[in-house]
Amino acid sequence: MEPVVDIAFDCLPLRSIGRLDAPLDAPAEYRRRHEQLVSAMERFGPDRTYFLYNARCVFHLANSEIEGMVRYEFDGIIRTDASDLLTETVELDARLASETCGGLPDQVETWFKDRVEKAVAIEFDRFVAAGQLSQRSSELGQDVNPSNLAGFSGMGV
Template sequence: MTIEPPPSVVDVEFDCVPLRSIKRLDIPLDASDVQRRRAARMQAAIGSYGVERTYFLQNARCVFRFANSDVEGVCRFEFEGVARTDAGDRKCEEVNLDVTLVSETCGGVPVAVQQWLIERVRHAVAIEFDRFLAAGQPAAPSPDASEKTPATALGGLGGLDV
């Protein structure tokens, strides 16, 4: 009889944009309100942290499973913000995230518990970001302007589909 390992009780997903890959800071005139708000948050991150060793995490979620169920005992958070690394770009040193509880099937989450879980989200994201870095260094922007990556395809924040 083979026993499968239990699924992870914490599931973290995010899209990562190295801020050093952003070539322009202007927001396209035809950007939606959602794109404008995200671009403004990226601009603020660049203003606060700079572009070196700084990554913008977006389209992100963290799910905690407190029971042996995909339905019961689940808290789902969404987050967006910045991860900063050490000088070698190998380890997460700081995360600054806006975290929101978007759903739960626990029968109610007291405010104090929700705040504690939000801190656990930040901790889990830092750990997952270390795994992300260990899996392969995020690519530096190409020196050849003719080589377009998804992050630089349109030359700035608008090119990030923000």
């Protein structure tokens, strides 16, 4: 069966972050992301905590690639259980990016935001089960600088 929810994200295990200092000349988007990472580290610590970014969740409500589409962009934190295999907590900042339904009432938009978190939790469990989380962790290794997430390299020095 073709999925009716299209979810994509980049995943950063917080245990792979070596330092959390923000460059002084960082743009607003990077500063926002830096604050999210610092908050997640303070609240949950680095173990079993993952930051999802460059992410989208697209609901297809009709048999069309164009009509009946609701697209959210999001970033946020996923925390797994003690086994590090199942999603335990999802805290996303989901933003309606586009829709082709002719407008969404506020209550419907709020309902979809909740559906984004539930759909991402299911997809993250699949991501872990498929071995993609361990592959991503191996690729990153240790001492990742969060400024690389936003493509920010300061003044290029």
